[in-house]
Amino acid sequence: MDNVTEEYKTLVAIAEKTGGEAGSFGSEDAIYVVVHGNNILASHALPGVRIEATETEDGIDANITVEAGVTVPKPVHLCFGHLATMGRQVIKSRIRLEEKASAEFQAHCIFPNAIEFLHAMEGEIHLGPHSNFSYREVHVHGPEGRIDVRPVSRVRIGEGATYRGDFTLVEGRVGNLAIDIDVEAFGRRSRVEITSKVYGKYDDFCQVRDIVRLTGPESSALIKARVVLKDRSQGKFLGLVDGAAQGARGHVDCTEVIQGEAKAVASPVVQASHPEAEVTHEAAIGRIADEKIQGLMAKGLSTDDAIDFVVSGLLR
Amino acid sequence: MLEPQLLFVKGIEVEREGNPILRGISMQVKPGEICGVLGRNGAGKSSLAYAIMGLPQYAPKSGRVWFNGQDITDWSVTERARAGITLAWQHPARYEGIPVRDYLSLSNPEAGENELSEALKLVQMESHYLDRLVDKGLSGGERKRIELSSIYLMKPKLAILDEPDSGVDLLALGEVMGLFKILATGGSSVLIITHREDVAAACDRSYLMCAGKMILEGSAEAVKRYFLSQCEPCLDLEPSKAREVAASHG
Ligand SMILES: Nc1ncnc2c1ncn2[C@@H]1O[C@H](COP(=O)(O)OP(=O)(O)O)[C@@H](O)[C@H]1O
Ligand SMILES: [Mg+2]
Numbered sequence: 001m002d003n004v005t006e007e008y009k010t011l012v013a014i015a016e017k018t019g020g021e022a023g024s025f026g027s028e029d030a031i032y033v034v035v036h037g038n039n040i041l042a043s044h045a046l047p048g049v050r051i052e053a054t055e056t057e058d059g060i061d062a063n064i065t066v067e068a069g070v071t072v073p074k075p076v077h078l079c080f081g082h083l084a085t086m087g088r089q090v091i092k093s094r095i096r097l098e099e100k101a102s103a104e105f106q107a108h109c110i111f112p113n114a115i116e117f118l119h120a121m122e123g124e125i126h127l128g129p130h131s132n133f134s135y136r137e138v139h140v141h142g143p144e145g146r147i148d149v150r151p152v153s154r155v156r157i158g159e160g161a162t163y164r165g166d167f168t169l170v171e172g173r174v175g176n177l178a179i180d181i182d183v184e185a186f187g188r189r190s191r192v193e194i195t196s197k198v199y200g201k202y203d204d205f206c207q208v209r210d211i212v213r214l215t216g217p218e219s220s221a222l223i224k225a226r227v228v229l230k231d232r233s234q235g236k237f238l239g240l241v242d243g244a245a246q247g248a249r250g251h252v253d254c255t256e257v258i259q260g261e262a263k264a265v266a267s268p269v270v271q272a273s274h275p276e277a278e279v280t281h282e283a284a285i286g287r288i289a290d291e292k293i294q295g296l297m298a299k300g301l302s303t304d305d306a307i308d309f310v311v312s313g314l315l316r
Numbered sequence: 317m318l319e320p321q322l323l324f325v326k327g328i329e330v331e332r333e334g335n336p337i338l339r340g341i342s343m344q345v346k347p348g349e350i351c352g353v354l355g356r357n358g359a360g361k362s363s364l365a366y367a368i369m370g371l372p373q374y375a376p377k378s379g380r381v382w383f384n385g386q387d388i389t390d391w392s393v394t395e396r397a398r399a400g401i402t403l404a405w406q407h408p409a410r411y412e413g414i415p416v417r418d419y420l421s422l423s424n425p426e427a428g429e430n431e432l433s434e435a436l437k438l439v440q441m442e443s444h445y446l447d448r449l450v451d452k453g454l455s456g457g458e459r460k461r462i463e464l465s466s467i468y469l470m471k472p473k474l475a476i477l478d479e480p481d482s483g484v485d486l487l488a489l490g491e492v493m494g495l496f497k498i499l500a501t502g503g504s505s506v507l508i509i510t511h512r513e514d515v516a517a518a519c520d521r522s523y524l525m526c527a528g529k530m531i532l533e534g535s536a537e538a539v540k541r542y543f544l545s546q547c548e549p550c551l552d553l554e555p556s557k558a559r560e561v562a563a564s565h566g
Contacts, residue, residue, distance in 0.1 A: 290373075295409040297393040298369055298402050299422050299470060309422070313413030313449075 007036040011081045015108035018140055018171070024077045032077040035060055037089055049076070049103075059090035059120075068098035068128070076103055080119075081110030088118040095123065097131035097161070107137045111147055112172075120150040127161040129187065134164040141172035149177045159187030159216070167196045170315050174204040174233070183212045185219040192221040197315045200233035200262065207236045214241065214248035214277065221250040228311045229262035240269040243277025252281040257288060257314060259307055321382070322347045322505050323368065323401075323474055328379030330367050337363045339528040340379070345474060350496050350506045352519035352536055354543045359525040361509045362406055365476045368507075369403040370396045384473065400473030404480060406509075408463040410451050416462055417446040423470035435465040438498065440491045456483035464495055468502075475499055476507045481515050493518050516540045 011034060012025045024030035025042065031049055034042040038055045045051045048070035053062040066072060080091055097103060111117055127133050141147055149169070157163050167179055177200075183192050192212050200206045206229070212221040223239040235258075241250030252268035268281035288310050296306035323345040330338035337360050345351045355361050366374040368381060370393045380389045388396055411419065420432050427435070433443035439461035448454065450462065460483050467475050477496075484492050496506050496518055510516055522539035524532035526547070532539055 289409065291405070292409040292411065294369075294371055294393055295405060296422065298397050299466070300394060300397040301422065302394050309414070310411060313411050316413040 007039075007083055008034060008041045010083060010112075011036060011041075011079050011108075011110050014081075014110050014112060014140055015077075015079050018108060018138055024074060025079070030074050030077065031072065032079070033062070034079045035081070035089075035091070037082050037084070037087065046072075048072070056090070056092070058088050059092065061092045062094070064093065064095045066097045066101040066103045066131075069100045070098075070103075071101070072103040075106040078105060078107040079110065080107065080121075082117065082119075083113055084117075085113050085115045086117060087114075088120075090118075090120045090122070093121070093123045094126075095133075096126045097128055097133050099128040100130045101128065102132040104134045105136070107135070109137065109139045109149075111145060112140065112142045114142060114145045114147045114175075117145065117147040117175075118150070119147060121152065123151075123153040125153060125155040125163070127155070127157045127163055127190075129158045130160040131158070132162045134166075136166040137168070139169040139171070141169070141175065143172055145173045145175050147173070147175035149175060150180070152180045153182070155181070155183040155192075157183065157185045157187055157190040157192065157216075157219075160189050161187055162191040163193070165192075165194045167194075167198075168315075169206075170197060170199040170311075173202060174198060174200050174206050176205050178207045179209060181210045183210075183221070185212065185214050185216050185221065187216045188218060190216045190219045192219075193224075194222070195224045195226075197226045198228070198235070199311060199315060200227070200229040200235055202231045202233060204229075204233040205235075206233065209238045211238075211240045212242070212250065213244055214250055215244045216248070217245045218247035218249075219245060220248065223250075223252045223254075225254040225256075225266075226315055227254070227256045227264065228259075228314060229256065229264055230259040230307065231262060232260065233262045235262070235264045237264075237266045237283075238269065239267070239281070240271070241279050241281075243270075243272040243274055243279045245274050246276045248274060248277040248279075250277075250279040252279075252283070254281075254283040255314070256283075256285045257311070258285065259288060320347060321345070322384060323507070324382040325364075325368065326380050326382075328367055328376035328381065330363055330374050330376050332363070332373070337528050338367060338376070341525075341528070341530055342379075343523055343530055343533070345505050345507055347505055348500055348503065349520045350500050350508065350518065352516050352522035352539070353507065353509045353525060354511060354516055354522055354539060355525035356511060356547055358527075360528040361525055362478055363528075364525070365403055365478050365507075365509060368476060369393055369401060401476070402467060402470055402472040402474070403476040404460075404463045404467050404478060406478040406482065407456075408459050410454075410459070412449070412451050414450050415446065416448050416450055419450045419462070420446075420466050420469055423466045427469055431469070435469045436462075438468060438491065438495055439465050440488045441465070457485055457488065460484055461488060461492065464492060468495060468499060471502060472504055474505045474507065476509070478509045479511075480508065481510060481512050489514075511543075513540055513544060516543070
């Protein structure tokens, strides 16, 4: 039991240090779930939100429903993690927002000691008509880790509903990351915004794959990626928007910054399978200019600290 | 050496892409003085600043640089900065997403909100600039003034200011020039690179550069007078001709 308390304290302490709403864990007026490995350490719901979570062999399986018309005032805080060096954790979830529901989810995935680890998230998200959902996922990995991170999401967006997804992995090592987001905005005037921020180091491998099909008339999408790669890390970005309905509008924006021997590939793909759709893109891959780094070194920063400082601005 | 020197540059030669751009430069800066380097565009003033700061592209192929009694010729930019040398670039770099507050704090991590505001006030900027970003949203003059206030916060032993006046409007110029005195009073030596006569007049002593050589050293007034009378007619000189002139000056 003491162990569980320790695990809980460590995970929550890191989560709260890493931004987002501090102090929601353990609070009576907040919704939260804290999972270590396949143990649900703490969970709290409020009227209007149903959480059914079961422990599986290597993780959990959860259904979360925000009932029709309910606006969740504070972010729903999810914390998944493991303090071990090796192992696996698979989080399966189905999140459903009923008509006119509104909620913001903040997930922290915390693996401070992981060296050989698989962390998989398989999420299905259904947004009912005129609902509003924002999902922020922040990862904290240790400095040594070679962790496999596989966030896979399938999102379906109904009429007039909005989905906002934010993925950030800028602390510690990335390891081997493959983000895979597949969105279908089928409702009329549905909206999608996906932002990914990743900082790869050493021999990290970062793959971001964001695919949005705009099948709802007048639906819109913005896919944005900021990927910084240094040392021998590699990055691969695929952002695809298909304008498949009348009046659909989409934009893909990707900036990758490389240092050292890092390699980057960026493929923004836009297609208009409906003649009255409009989709655009911009992509850039560049190095940090010497004068930026030297300007900071002239204030006493080391080369590495100077690069980190420049990058912190790019990923803000 | 009888007089104490803070910076001592001896016979440095720097080449860029096979062209000699500093050709045997020697000079000194004394503790607490405001020292000027004058010269027309292309004389090599910025290159001299980069060589003193230690940018690897400007590493001298011969000659040495001493600072505070130590031979720093092989030191990195970071090591020189930690020893007390800093440089305000002629065109300071921009940083996407970095607030002015964070940028200024790099120069003095201990400085609180009041000290940061004070440093901005010295260059006639309001404290609301702390929340702005050091990116393309700032004008050239604003960016330069922020750089000067960051130098002030750093309290270096030697501040090299490369054309600190350029892009700064006339109203703020008085404050910028006042800052040289404030730096010197605070114990910094200041090396000012300029081709403006009013800025040159704020120096205790000056050098004149031409085509990669130091051709004159003397009181700020004498060097300024020579610069205005002898260098102005020189405006259309070809670089090769300029080298001849510099050679004829010794
Ligand atoms: N990277 C470079 N490659 C070749 N020539 C250069 C380079 N940088 C500067 N120079 C040349 O060196 C000379 C001095 O330049 P600079 O130090 O910028 O002069 P100043 O600051 O006095 O105007 C100029 O003729 C310039 O064209
Ligand atoms: Mg210059």
